[in-house]
Amino acid sequence: MPGFFSQDFIDDLRNRVNIVDFIREYLVLKKQGQNYIGLCPFHAEKTPSFVVSPHKQIYHCFGCGKGGNVYSFLMEKDGLSFPEAVVQLANRCGVPIPQDELSPDKLRQNSLRERYYHINELSANFFQKMLYEPKGKRALQYLQNRGLAEQTCKLFQLGFAPDSWDQLCSFLLQNKVTEKELITLGLAVKSQKGTLVDRFRNRLMFPITNASGKIIGFGGRVLDDTQPKYLNSPETPLFSKGKHLYGLNLARGSIRNKEQAILMEGYMDVITAHQHGVTQAVGTLGTALTEEQCKLLMRYTYNVVTCFDADTAGQKATKRGLDLLQQLGLKVAVMTIPEGEDPDEFLKNQGYEEFQKALLQAYPVFEYNLLKLMEKYNRDDISGKIQIIQELVPDLYRVQSPVKRQGYIQMLAERLSFSEQAIYAEIRKFQTGQSFNNREQSTKNTVQRKKDTVTAADTAQRVLIRLVLETPEILLEVEKAGGKELFSNDLYQEIYQTNYLLSQAGHNIKVEDLVTHLENEEARQVLTEILLSDELLKEGKRIYQDCLTTLEIELLNRKIEEKNILMTQSEKNGDVTKSLKIMAEVQVLIKERQSLLSTLKKGGGNLEG
Numbered sequence: 001m002p003g004f005f006s007q008d009f010i011d012d013l014r015n016r017v018n019i020v021d022f023i024r025e026y027l028v029l030k031k032q033g034q035n036y037i038g039l040c041p042f043h044a045e046k047t048p049s050f051v052v053s054p055h056k057q058i059y060h061c062f063g064c065g066k067g068g069n070v071y072s073f074l075m076e077k078d079g080l081s082f083p084e085a086v087v088q089l090a091n092r093c094g095v096p097i098p099q100d101e102l103s104p105d106k107l108r109q110n111s112l113r114e115r116y117y118h119i120n121e122l123s124a125n126f127f128q129k130m131l132y133e134p135k136g137k138r139a140l141q142y143l144q145n146r147g148l149a150e151q152t153c154k155l156f157q158l159g160f161a162p163d164s165w166d167q168l169c170s171f172l173l174q175n176k177v178t179e180k181e182l183i184t185l186g187l188a189v190k191s192q193k194g195t196l197v198d199r200f201r202n203r204l205m206f207p208i209t210n211a212s213g214k215i216i217g218f219g220g221r222v223l224d225d226t227q228p229k230y231l232n233s234p235e236t237p238l239f240s241k242g243k244h245l246y247g248l249n250l251a252r253g254s255i256r257n258k259e260q261a262i263l264m265e266g267y268m269d270v271i272t273a274h275q276h277g278v279t280q281a282v283g284t285l286g287t288a289l290t291e292e293q294c295k296l297l298m299r300y301t302y303n304v305v306t307c308f309d310a311d312t313a314g315q316k317a318t319k320r321g322l323d324l325l326q327q328l329g330l331k332v333a334v335m336t337i338p339e340g341e342d343p344d345e346f347l348k349n350q351g352y353e354e355f356q357k358a359l360l361q362a363y364p365v366f367e368y369n370l371l372k373l374m375e376k377y378n379r380d381d382i383s384g385k386i387q388i389i390q391e392l393v394p395d396l397y398r399v400q401s402p403v404k405r406q407g408y409i410q411m412l413a414e415r416l417s418f419s420e421q422a423i424y425a426e427i428r429k430f431q432t433g434q435s436f437n438n439r440e441q442s443t444k445n446t447v448q449r450k451k452d453t454v455t456a457a458d459t460a461q462r463v464l465i466r467l468v469l470e471t472p473e474i475l476l477e478v479e480k481a482g483g484k485e486l487f488s489n490d491l492y493q494e495i496y497q498t499n500y501l502l503s504q505a506g507h508n509i510k511v512e513d514l515v516t517h518l519e520n521e522e523a524r525q526v527l528t529e530i531l532l533s534d535e536l537l538k539e540g541k542r543i544y545q546d547c548l549t550t551l552e553i554e555l556l557n558r559k560i561e562e563k564n565i566l567m568t569q570s571e572k573n574g575d576v577t578k579s580l581k582i583m584a585e586v587q588v589l590i591k592e593r594q595s596l597l598s599t600l601k602k603g604g605g606n607l608e609g
């Protein structure tokens, strides 16, 4: 959220205001225990559920979930942006906004986030300059061979990380960047000797930006056969895997104008697409499409065409991505690229016109799935037809609109020369199976057991967050036990990780100021809720150990489950060596779990008790 004023100014200003007095100007507050309560100003209610804490300087409504600090309150109540809220609060308190706060240079150096952007920008400039020096000759040649024009390379700020241990580090250190900042931003790593080493060496560099074009991280590609072929920035305060789309800053205008986004996989696909005028293209940055990426796209369009590689990995990515996009209510079509080519090669060899043609022929998802199944099974024989129909039934069952469903059934009947009645019968069968399964699952016992474990793990996560925030000494131990991996809930994970990264970067953040650092409103609300809930904190240390152990066990359970899936897969593929190896790994994890479980029992700790 910050970015406009220096962090010190923001935190100092917040410190001058007592949140209870401040909120009293808007509503009546009554003292209750340590806190104050009142009728929530953000939703209609008759019994008060709006809690304000004078100790923590935050508020939370247990009715509608809104929560935050004095800045969030102003933003929510008066519909202000964050910088506007800061200015208004400064005016109210009679605090002059220091003139140098407003000079761009000062802003850049002061505010943490801006400072990080600035360092990334410096690095991108460094890489870019290297590309055009003798050292970068091979990289430049590579780009030229891939058919990229100089203008395109500049547009995407492509660069080259030289084959040296510390050229970027020494350049940045000369520019007054600290060692800590280099590590925090994932630009350098500590070697075993304790010296700083450039993370990216001898790689073609792709700066990754957020939607407004600020550089949040980097992707680096090797020019030879070294592994890994692609190396991305690690998790940093600016960069998170699966939360961004490559090229969105350049594509967003076009996506709105053309009312369509084209989703691709690789950096080169997106860059080549833009060079050829396909300016609505964005990339998934090498991960399977995530829900956050889908939601990001939804800010600009509801119309998405996927254009992934023709290979099987690409096809799998397509299937998962399609399900996700559809679940979120987007209109999705699939563009098919001829076998053996990726979108980048297709564009280079066939050009814009052919790409447009292929784009117009993109298949709606249902048709695409049908097509794939018709390639997989023999539709001329009856068992092949039945296979195809059975695999499509779940898709048909999910189609919400009856008209659409009717259309698909007709299409299916025609393509397979099968009767519509028979297809309807299959859907009904599936439907009964579904509800039968549901009924079976809902026997009291299973549900109850499931509910219990969910609550225990959830409680443990909440308590642990609270403890980490209120007793920073335990942070290292929690990090060692698994850190953010311990949290299965995304929002808890975001709160934990933001706090962890800030403290790693040497910032001593107060709990009430952490609210200002969370970009995600949901995460802010969850944080205030956790901080103001009367949760099991009285027993201190014992609860903490139990929480940590519970979550370590949960994490082990997830790991064991993953390994079991891998094991089944390698058994299916007949890879005995691999499956035995995994089995041994599972044994180790199970032992670990056993010993954790016994400590949990010894302690007699029951979170619900």
Ligand SMILES: [Zn+2]
Pocket: 040, 041, 042, 043, 050, 061, 062, 063, 064, 065, 066
């Ligand atoms: Zn409320």
